[in-house]
Amino acid sequence: MNLELPGHVSVPHTDDGGVLLDESTGEYWEINQSGAAVLRMLLEGASEQEAAQALIADLRPGEISPEGAVADIRELLAQLRAAELVVTS
Amino acid sequence: MSTPETLFETSASVPARTRLAARVTVAAALALARLSPAHIRRVLVVVRGRAGPSRYDQAQGARQAVVAVSMICAGQGCLARSIATALLCRLGGHWPVWRVGARTSPFGAHAWVEAEGRPVEEGDNITGFRPLMTVTPRPDARVSRIR
Numbered sequence: 001m002n003l004e005l006p007g008h009v010s011v012p013h014t015d016d017g018g019v020l021l022d023e024s025t026g027e028y029w030e031i032n033q034s035g036a037a038v039l040r041m042l043l044e045g046a047s048e049q050e051a052a053q054a055l056i057a058d059l060r061p062g063e064i065s066p067e068g069a070v071a072d073i074r075e076l077l078a079q080l081r082a083a084e085l086v087v088t089s
Numbered sequence: 090m091s092t093p094e095t096l097f098e099t100s101a102s103v104p105a106r107t108r109l110a111a112r113v114t115v116a117a118a119l120a121l122a123r124l125s126p127a128h129i130r131r132v133l134v135v136v137r138g139r140a141g142p143s144r145y146d147q148a149q150g151a152r153q154a155v156v157a158v159s160m161i162c163a164g165q166g167c168l169a170r171s172i173a174t175a176l177l178c179r180l181g182g183h184w185p186v187w188r189v190g191a192r193t194s195p196f197g198a199h200a201w202v203e204a205e206g207r208p209v210e211e212g213d214n215i216t217g218f219r220p221l222m223t224v225t226p227r228p229d230a231r232v233s234r235i236r
Contacts, residue, residue: 010221010222017194021191021221023127023130023222024125024127025125028191028196030193030196
């Protein structure tokens, strides 16, 4: 599974999260720091498991379980897909 | 945001011919600003054509003329202002870096122009905005020099 941004979506990498702009509609979507980091990893070809491990490493010990991290990442992807901000090739 | 006082002051310092050109570009910019970002970008790339980069003072002069003739561009209309400024630069044969960007915490979106690597007539707040869309001058062009 290769995750990609469609041609009409642009993302800046910000220190405290990110904003996605849908250039076809003019809508802006805010994504928080963890979400932006996960999205960046997935776009670079990381698996959900790898992104989950990175997410856990960034948080305080015990703050999130491995299952919880994967569930969060799937939820994020579902939201991004629903908003047509990412496509799978 | 500009006050009416500074608006009139700026207006008096802009030559009549430049004001007329600025009114034309403001009208075009207000129409363009209603389109989708992708559509605006496509139009600006075509309009830019082979234009090389604006000097800072050229872009600054264009922005001041635009702000002098338009209340919307003098106020919160950053998209129309940035487009009108770029179009007015193009009438002068050059093109600034046109940008749309956003910041987080708190969320904000903004449009502006840059020349000689600096945002033109923007406050310190501009540093928080990261570019999302950019229309640069023709990549292989060089800055034109005053003879």
